[in-house]
Amino acid sequence: MSNQKQFTSNIGGQEIIVETGKLAGLAGGAVTIRQGDTMLLATATMSSSARTGIDFFPLSVDFEEKLYAAGRIPGSFFRREGRASEGAILTCRLTDRPLRPLFPKDLRNEVQIIITALSVDGSIQPDILAIIGASAALTISDIPFGISPYEGPIGAVRIGMIEGDFVVNPTFEQMDESVLDLRIAGTRDAILMVECGADQVPEETMVQALTFGHESLRPLIDMQDKMATEVGKSKRDDYESFSIDDDLQQEILSKVQTKVASVIRDNDDKVAREQALDALMDDLLVDYDGKEDVEIGDVKTSFKNVVKTEVRNRILDGVRPDGRGSSDLRLLAAETGLSPRAHGSGLFTRGETQVLSLATLGTPREAQMLDTLSPMNEKRYMHHYNFPPYSTGETWFMRGPKRREIGHGALAETALRAVLPEEDDFAYTLRVVSEVLSSNGSTSMASVCGSTLALMDAGVPIKKPVGGIAMGLVKQDERYVILTDIQGMEDHLGDMDFKVAGTDAGITALQMDIKITGITAEIMEEALLQAREARLEILDVMTDHIDVPREDMSPYAPRMIVVTVPENKIGAVIGPGGKTIRALQEETGAKIDIQDDGRVFIAAPEGPAAEEARTRVEALTESAEVGRIYTGKVVRTEPFGAFVQIIPGSDGLVHISQLADFRVEKVEDVAKVGEELTVMVTDVDANGKIRLSRQAVLEGWSVEEARERDKPRKPRTGGR
Numbered sequence: 001m002s003n004q005k006q007f008t009s010n011i012g013g014q015e016i017i018v019e020t021g022k023l024a025g026l027a028g029g030a031v032t033i034r035q036g037d038t039m040l041l042a043t044a045t046m047s048s049s050a051r052t053g054i055d056f057f058p059l060s061v062d063f064e065e066k067l068y069a070a071g072r073i074p075g076s077f078f079r080r081e082g083r084a085s086e087g088a089i090l091t092c093r094l095t096d097r098p099l100r101p102l103f104p105k106d107l108r109n110e111v112q113i114i115i116t117a118l119s120v121d122g123s124i125q126p127d128i129l130a131i132i133g134a135s136a137a138l139t140i141s142d143i144p145f146g147i148s149p150y151e152g153p154i155g156a157v158r159i160g161m162i163e164g165d166f167v168v169n170p171t172f173e174q175m176d177e178s179v180l181d182l183r184i185a186g187t188r189d190a191i192l193m194v195e196c197g198a199d200q201v202p203e204e205t206m207v208q209a210l211t212f213g214h215e216s217l218r219p220l221i222d223m224q225d226k227m228a229t230e231v232g233k234s235k236r237d238d239y240e241s242f243s244i245d246d247d248l249q250q251e252i253l254s255k256v257q258t259k260v261a262s263v264i265r266d267n268d269d270k271v272a273r274e275q276a277l278d279a280l281m282d283d284l285l286v287d288y289d290g291k292e293d294v295e296i297g298d299v300k301t302s303f304k305n306v307v308k309t310e311v312r313n314r315i316l317d318g319v320r321p322d323g324r325g326s327s328d329l330r331l332l333a334a335e336t337g338l339s340p341r342a343h344g345s346g347l348f349t350r351g352e353t354q355v356l357s358l359a360t361l362g363t364p365r366e367a368q369m370l371d372t373l374s375p376m377n378e379k380r381y382m383h384h385y386n387f388p389p390y391s392t393g394e395t396w397f398m399r400g401p402k403r404r405e406i407g408h409g410a411l412a413e414t415a416l417r418a419v420l421p422e423e424d425d426f427a428y429t430l431r432v433v434s435e436v437l438s439s440n441g442s443t444s445m446a447s448v449c450g451s452t453l454a455l456m457d458a459g460v461p462i463k464k465p466v467g468g469i470a471m472g473l474v475k476q477d478e479r480y481v482i483l484t485d486i487q488g489m490e491d492h493l494g495d496m497d498f499k500v501a502g503t504d505a506g507i508t509a510l511q512m513d514i515k516i517t518g519i520t521a522e523i524m525e526e527a528l529l530q531a532r533e534a535r536l537e538i539l540d541v542m543t544d545h546i547d548v549p550r551e552d553m554s555p556y557a558p559r560m561i562v563v564t565v566p567e568n569k570i571g572a573v574i575g576p577g578g579k580t581i582r583a584l585q586e587e588t589g590a591k592i593d594i595q596d597d598g599r600v601f602i603a604a605p606e607g608p609a610a611e612e613a614r615t616r617v618e619a620l621t622e623s624a625e626v627g628r629i630y631t632g633k634v635v636r637t638e639p640f641g642a643f644v645q646i647i648p649g650s651d652g653l654v655h656i657s658q659l660a661d662f663r664v665e666k667v668e669d670v671a672k673v674g675e676e677l678t679v680m681v682t683d684v685d686a687n688g689k690i691r692l693s694r695q696a697v698l699e700g701w702s703v704e705e706a707r708e709r710d711k712p713r714k715p716r717t718g719g720r
Contacts, residue, residue, distance in 0.1 A: 005231055009223040011157060011216060012168025016129070018136050018223065020231055029141025029233070033133035035169075037121035042133030043114050046143045050108040050240045055301055057103055058110045063091040063130055065373050069117040075371045085372045089406045091115075091127045095134050097513055098185035098193035102152040104144050106243035111143055120373045123171045131156035131185050132220055139224045142233040151517075153228075154192065155220030156185035159213045161201070166209060168216050172375055182206075182510075184213040188221050190517040191524075194498070197414040200464070200506035203528040211521050244298050244305070252302040255287070256280060261310050268322045270352055270440050270487065271393070277307060308493045315474045315481055320490070322351075327484045329469075329534055334449070334545040336457040343557040344460070346453025348542075350485065352440035357450035359458040361557045362429040363603040364593045381420055382431045383413035385447055391439040408444040409434070412468075415448045415501035415509035416455070419463040426461060427562050427601050441487035442470030448501045448509075449542060456546050459553035466508055467538040468501035471531050473523070475516060482527045484534045495519075500531040504539055558591070558603040559610045567598045569621035572649050580620065588613040622647045624681050624690045627703035631678045634671045642671035644679055644692055652690030654679055658709075661698040670694075682706045 004021040017034045024030035027043035034040075051058055065088040066081060067074050074081055084092070095113065103111070115130045132155060138145040139153040146152020160170035160178035170178055179199040186192045191214050198206070259280055267273035281303050288299050311321060320326070330351030339345040344359035368379040385408040389396045401409075412434060420430070432454055434447035445468030452466045472486035473496035483490055491497055496519060498512035507528075553559075565573065573594060574581050585592055590604035590613035600617055604610040624630075630646035637643070641655040654677065659670045671677055679692040682703060696706035 007223050007227050009219045011219060014169055020140060028143050029137040031133055031136045033129050033136065035129060036124045037119055038124035038126055038129065039119040040126060040129050040133050041116045041118055042137040044134065044137040044141050044143055045112050047110040051110060054108060055297055057107050059096065059100055059103065061092045061096045061113045063088045064114065064116040066117050067373065069120040070122065070373050086406055086410065087372050087374055089403050090410055091130050093403060093407050094127055094183065094195060095131050098131065098154050099134060101192060101515055102146045102150045104150065106241040107144060107239060108242045109239050117373055122375050123173065125158065125172060126373065128156050128158050128169060128183060136224050136227060139228050140232040142236045144235045144237065144239065147235055151187055153221055153224040154185050154187055155217030157213050157217045158183050159209050161209065166212050180209060182209050182213060184210060184217065186214055186217065188218055190514065190519060192514050194510060194512035196510035197417065198507050199418045200503050200508060202506045203532055206507055206510065206528060207521055207525045210524060244302055248294065248298060249302045249305065252284065252299065253306055256284060256303060256306055260306050264310055264314065264321060311489060311493050312474050316476060316479050322487065326481050327530055329485045329537060332538060332541040334453055334542045336453050336546055341556055343554045344454040344458025346450045346457055348446050348450035348453060350446055351487065352438055353443055353446050354438040355434050355436050355443055355446040355450040357432055357434045357447060357454040359454040360431045361458060362431065363558060363591050364427060364429060364601045366429045380423060380429050381413065381417060383409050383416065383451065384433045385409035385412060386433065387436045387443065391436045408447065411444050411499065411509055411511055412447045412451060415466055415468060416451060418508040419466055419503065421461045427560050430460065441491055442499065445470050445499050445501060449538060453542060453546060456549045458557065459550045461549050464503040464505065465539055465542055466501055466503055467535045467542060468499060469531050469534040469538060470499045471527055472497055473527065475518065480523065482530050484530055498527065500528065500535065502535060504536060558605060559607045561602040561610045561614050563600045563602065563614055563617055565598050565600055565621035570594055570598060572620045573600065573617055584613060584616055620648045624650055624652065624684050626681050626684060629678060629680050629697055631676055634673050634675050634677060637667045637671060637673060639667065642667050644677050646679065650690065652681065652692040654692045654694055658693040658695045661695050680706055
């Protein structure tokens with residue numbers, strides 16, 4: 001096509017290619033973005049009219065995780081993709097968060113971004129490409145995005161750290177060696193979004209990684225600026241604006257400012273404060289009821305703006321809504337053992353935020369199977385987060401977890417993954433569910449704390465306890481205040497929301513969303529160090545209650561034993577059509593899982609059942625040992641000797657000359673089918689054939705004597 005055009009950018013020695021003008025020509029903006037053999041199609045389209053009756057910008061982001069991109073057919077019954085996977089939802093959130101602040105605040109037209117995976121090579125991770133592709137599609141579209149005063153576009157990179165060196169956009173394979181998984185997005189001048197998992201990385205190193213990442217993404221912005229100049233459409237400026245009239249805002253400010261300030265000053269309690277503010281708004285709405293030239297929605301928004309201004313001003317003056325100092329934590333409490341049947345439970349309370357986490361231990365077969373574009377095909381540790389309506393004193397339909405709940409669960413899972421024991425040391429599948437019982441800020445970090453308590457209560461040998469804290473920032477010109485342990489109002493009205501989880505040694509998870517420019521590296525470092533002080537205080541409260549994992553697991557948790565068998569013996573354990581392993585499980589009551597590498601996981605409600613299963617598995621896979629004495633059953637007789645099964649599936653021949661310490665005329669005189677004989681293994685040849693001697697046991701011979709006397713000889717063809 002004549003309007004097809006290609007743009008490139010080199011990031012960390014890797015070429016990223018963005019092409020437009022070939023696909024999806026009717027979308028507002030469309031690009032393909034490629035690195036290696038991973039290629040995505042990103043489109044951005046805006047509706048022609050605005051949505052009325054809403055007070056938010058209706059942006060939606062969808063990541064279409066098509067398995068044809070990896071040359072696979074979906075494993076579901078219908079053989080087509082169904083609901084979005086957790087990984088796809090997290091990519092949507094990762095893309096949405098840095099883009100949303102760069103749209104005009106008065107825009108109410110629907111904007112839809114759809115990113116479709118066309119090719120995935122199993123090496124390049126697609127989530128960072130999704131962010132860049134979405135930004136590029138918006139940049140060349142007619143959608144009002146990234147224009148003054150909301151400067152765009154954005155770039156994004158992933159930063160790993162391998163052997164002390166930062167690596168830009170590491171592959172899946174490289175990430176196996178990395179202690180850092182930092183995803184960062186921002187404009188040329190400001191970081192807007194951070195999502196990070198780490199293996200107890202110090203705060204100073206994290207700040208260095210953030211600075212390095214911000215520098216690394218700038219060439220992507222240069223590329224998109226070039227795209228806008230060469231192929232970009234004119235931005236639509238004819239959309240219906242939903243901005244608040246300045247005169248109306250000033251009128252409402254004069255009506256309620258003093259009353260709002262009084263309510264905020266006199267009510268430290270969340271419920272009382274909200275009730276008083278709701279009453280003020282109700283009184284205000286009465287004044288404007290029936291006025292045709294005033295939208296009720298504008299009145300509500302103007303009132304909320306007054307509240308926001310008053311709260312922010314008080315914080316900058318050193319007074320928080322609940323009267324705490326900027327670095328003060330709310331009252332903390334930790335408890336374990338609330339559920340008598342759950343394998344582990346932990347209750348963590350911080351002020352009015354309360355989360356109950358419950359841990360379940362399962363067998364390897366209970367790991368989550370993944371049917372996604374990731375090279376991972378199963379997940380051993382799962383963290384699920386639930387946010388019921390009663391936690392905020394509200395009501396709404398419960399229809400499964402929303403994207404926010406998926407994101408919060410994934411953040412807590414990331415925070416704890418670094419301290420979990422290795423599978424070889426602790427073979428259980430782990431599931432933790434965090435139930436939010438009460439919410440007034442930072443339930444995701446409370447779920448980290450509660451889940452640490454639950455895992456320790458369950459006897460999971462985690463390396464270190466993990467605590468989490470939510471921080472905030474209020475900034476105006478050169479004045480700023482960093483807030484520890486933000487509550488809901490401060491989260492909503494602040495300029496930066498960041499959550500930090502970690503041990504006493506370093507950070508394990510970090511999530512940051514920045515709503516303004518001008519956040520310097522110095523401010524971020526100060527905030528991270530202030531968060532560390534709070535985290536250590538939280539960890540002290542947790543470890544005062546339980547400082548090490550319990551030695552004894554719940555009596556209701558399965559007992560796990562791991563046995564390694566030779567790979568060529570796996571079939572002996574499974575048996576024809578699975579007959580042997582099914583019988584083992586039915587007779588012992590244990591669950592048995594066999595891996596391709598020969599590891600056998602045995603789980604049972606009680607230890608004796610697991611031990612019995614272990615003994616029988618080992619017997620099935622045991623190899624005959626020369627010189628060892630066995631007692632086995634005669635399974636067949638021939639004129640020249642008897643065949644004795646010494647271990648399951650393994651028979652050996654006792655020659656007639658070795659059946660007794662006297663001359664035997666007929667095999668059946670000494671050995672009948674079904675009888676037991678005690679024999680010594682005298683030889684195992686290259687083909688696995690076993691020779692046995694009963695005479696060696698009766699005479700007390702050594703294996704050398706037995707082998708000398710038991711020379712292989714021709715079978716008898718008749719009687720003597």
